[in-house]
Amino acid sequence: MTTAKRLYVYFVAAVGLVLLFNGASIMLRLLVDQGGSGTSAAFMRPGYDTNKEALSLAISFVVVGLPMWLIHWGYAERMVRRDGPEGAAERRSIVRSVYLGLVLVASLASATTSLADLLRESICNPLGAGLPWSTVDLAGSFAGAVIGTTSWAYHAWVRARDVRTGPLIRGAAAWFSRLYLYGAIYAGLVAVLSATVSLMGTVTDAVAGYAQTFAGYDYTSMNVPAPTAAWWVRPVVSSLVAAAIGGALLAGHWMYAGRLRGGDSEQSAAERISRTRQTYFMAVVLTCASYAALTVAQSLGAVLGSIAGAQSSAGLEPLWRTGVVPIMPALLFTVVWLWHRGRAIREASDDAAAPSPRRVADYLVSFLGLVYFAVAAVQLVGLLLDRVMGSTRLFASLDNWRWQASQAIALAAVFASIWLWSWLACQRRLRVQGLTETRSSARRAYLFLVAGATIVPGAASVAFILYRFVRIGVGLEAGSLGSDLSFPLATMLVTAPLLAYHALAIRRDSPLGGAVVVPVVTAAAAAAAAPGALAAASVPAPVAEIPAMQELVIDAPPGADLEALKTALAERLPAGYSIRVRPANGHAPLRPEGR
Secondary structure, X not given: OOHHHHHHHHHHHHHHHHHHHHHHHHHHHHHHOOOOOOOOHHHOOOOOOHHHHHHHHHHHHHHHHHHHHHHHHHHHHHHHOOOOHHHHHHHOOHHHHHHHHHHHXXXXXXXXXXXXXXXXXXXXXXXXXXXXXXXXXXXXXXXXXXXXXXXXXXXXXXXXXXHHHOOOOOHHHHHHHHHHHHHHHHHHXXXXXXXXXXXXXXXHHHHHOOXXXXXXXXXXXXXXXXXXXXOOHHHHHHHHHHHHXXXXXXXXXXXXXXXXXXXXXXXXXXXXXXXXXXXXXXXXXXXXXXXXXXXHHHHHHHHHHHHOOOOOOOOOOOHHHHHHOOHHHHHHHHHHHHHHHHHHHHHHOOOOOOOOHHHHHHHHHHHHHHHHHHHHHHHHHHHHHHHHOOOOOOOOOHHHHXXXXXXXXXXXXXXXXXXXXXXXXXXXXXXXXXXXXXXXXXXXXXXXXXXHHHHHHHHHHHHHHHHHHHHHHOOOOOOOHHHHHHHHHHHHHHHHHHHHHHHHHHHHHOOOOOOOEOOEEEHHHHHHOOHHHHHHHHOOOOHHHOOOOEOOEEEOOOOOOOHHHHHHHHHHOOOOOOEEEOOOOOOOOOEEEXX
């Protein structure tokens, strides 16, 4: 099938499926809710029977959408089932991959949200914990859950069959399928973590007697019954439902990904070296590290604010809620962070050509910590300058200023620790691996990202400061000069040293940044060396005696067989060292080997 024809077939099939999906959902909702109106606000038209109106619309959707989808999807399926190159080309098509991926995402979103609404309200309402003003249509939620689940299950089976039948799906088509798979895993994990954190907070408040009510609502005038259950029932049920659905989403897709990777087919081999899976791990590392540090900073800020005698901007909340409760989610996020980091490192250990997950994770977390630290430091320095300059425009009270300063100190302290912990690990690896580290994409990306992230706000601050003084120079009023300049000055004071430090690191990493010692050993001399001498030669000098950039070059004559020598050296290399084979013209290494 040509690309143009394929685009037409799958686009029209998608339109037909949307019509069929909506029509079937309306019909099922009316069937479940045949005793009442059961229709959404979209069908509420004065002077009409809303049920009949909805049924008419549903029938028209199905009558038009069903043949559209059956004809075009049936044609695509006949192409897929053909033997030979035509069927293989269709299964490997990027258009088919995008179609199936989008249908799976839409069906899954409809099924999970509808099921969550259905379960939550079906449990809360009998317990007296339903919201009187809730507009959740239980019949509509049931229909959405059934139709969405059916659509998702069928299309997931189709995609799994395509992968199982073969041949190898590669390139953009494979990437889009993996994007859906690991996106669903990530969404499930986020749902479980969010629900768990919410449940922790609710249970802690309930145990400590921190009561919440629905006071303030006039239920009589609203003509609705007031909730009779305890305040904590509904949030607990909501959290448990979200955790159950997210957990099922996470577990189902994770197990499928594991089976797909664990097979002995060509497709399984491709999945094992997939960069998408490593990207998922790094996304979780970045997300969980961020939330763990933010919750610790929140807790520390509350404690510092209490010590300084400042009142929280959120009101008079007890210290145990603002200073102790956030520690529990921080521990949860830290465990998930470290588990995914370790899993990524273990899975990539057998793939020497893959980027080091340890290196990528360290630079990601380092960049995260540095950015948050810089923002908090700018806020803190700006507050101090604002106070010194006597400004009262932004912070009218000393109590508010103390609270803001406490939060900035906490953020700066926590994220400075995160940054230094990861950055020093990178620097230790630099001392051991030398050129391998300086040439890594992760290090270069980190250094240049930091350079850009410090130059841009610094330059903007300089421009603003010059603008304020130019205004004065041309005879305009100075106005609130101190208040206007406090935060631009703070930005300059923070970004300038960070830029200078990382620019120096870039210069040191550059081949022209310092002397490079390159000892040369001829192949004949190395081959003639006794095994004991060869082993001794492969042991590096102590780390303190090795320059930051050092390279051992074995100069071999044309046609020399270096495999035996390379194998012997690789067996004696300590952890962290590797052998790289490259052409004599000095191009970048072709592949790393060793341990």
